[in-house]
């Protein structure tokens with residue numbers, strides 16, 4: 001079983017790419033399900049077919065599904081949510097605020113992923129393609145052990161360890177709900193989900209970008225956090241590349257020229273991940289035929305269901321009071337390394353290779369001390385955080 005998850009900034013082409021990958025996978029002989037959790041039903045638009053909350057067959061070996069996240073949350077999380085809301089109300093919070101607060105941040109995405117995992121495990125599919133993977137927020141939520149117990153305990157003033165003691169008390173409050181059983185079930189589900197999502201043989205994350213500055217920045221940030229938490233990323237989709245030869249007139253030519261610059265950046269930034277490109281089409285993409293075109297443009301002879309990259313793209317380890325970041329840069333020639341750090345950005349130059357990196361918070365607050373490039377790996381050392389400068393607290397006169 002394979003799980004392929006696309007992520008990227010709004011509007012970059014996640015839904016189109018997910019659907020195109022699914023069409024290609026089905027053509028190659030895999031029993032394929034493409035699934036979306038988007039309430040806007042854009043997957044149905046891309047596939048140009050009505051979809052429902054159960055898999056709908058669209059072609060030979062191809063199914064599509066749109067999960068209704070709100071229903072899922074109500075079904076699997078409803079008891080717990082009602083329960084938390086009751087407790088919050090007892091603490092004097094008004095109705096609507098209590099209802100809102102009882103929704104754990106990231107819960108909706110987790111619940112839909114739980115559903116997708118079940119589908120992938122129990123269903124008859126070789127590959128499940130997820131249109132729009134969880135955001136950074138959800139990745140963090142999934143990574144934290146016992147998140148839900150922790151969250152629930154904050155709301156209820158318990159320590160997770162004292163739950164057993166509190167059980168009879170809580171049962172007497174809302175007798176119909178076994179809130180502990182719900183919490184246990186959810187926690188187990190999330191643990192299994194995490195194992196699945198971290199397994200590089202099963203799951204592959206793919207970043208979707210356009211040749212645009214802000215889109216690329218956002219994808220770098222996502223790549224940094226995915227790498228930090230060991231989620232397996234196996235490629236980058238570069239969508240909407242203007243064909244240079246088709247660009248007519250000074251305006252279009254200038255745009256195509258600027259895009260070529262960003263295109264090069266994508267290759268430099270995301271190496272050694274494979275990059276799959278798709279041109280900017282002069283038409284709205286919709287239906288299986290269009291999606292097959294996109295799939296062919298992207299993957300050519302590559303089988304997109306197979307794992308396309310394995311290994312680390314970035315590694316951060318602690319050594320004494322220093323942190324060491326290692327980046328494999330297999331295509332870079334040996335040269336003198338120059339480095340500048342500004343906030344959470346790190347600029348690296350090795351000969352004529354340049355990379356502008358986004359650092360995770362742990363490294364952003366530390367000074368970058370030394371960078372060396374050896375045997376195709378860049379190694380950067382970060383020292384302990386600098387002491388906080390005392391702030392002048394004299395009154396303003």
Ligand SMILES: Nc1ncnc2c1ncn2[C@@H]1O[C@H](COP(=O)(O)OP(=O)(O)OP(=O)(O)O)[C@@H](O)[C@H]1O
Nearest residue numbers: 009010011012013014015016240279280281284285
């Ligand atoms: N390569 C392309 N050429 C031309 N149009 C494209 C291309 N890729 C996507 N589009 C169009 O751009 C629009 C947005 O694409 P899509 O819905 O796939 O993006 P998305 O990342 O899923 O957006 P959202 O974040 O809103 O879910 C769609 O109308 C789609 O048909």
Ligand SMILES: [Mg+2]
Nearest residue numbers: 014015038042
């Ligand atoms: Mg979409």
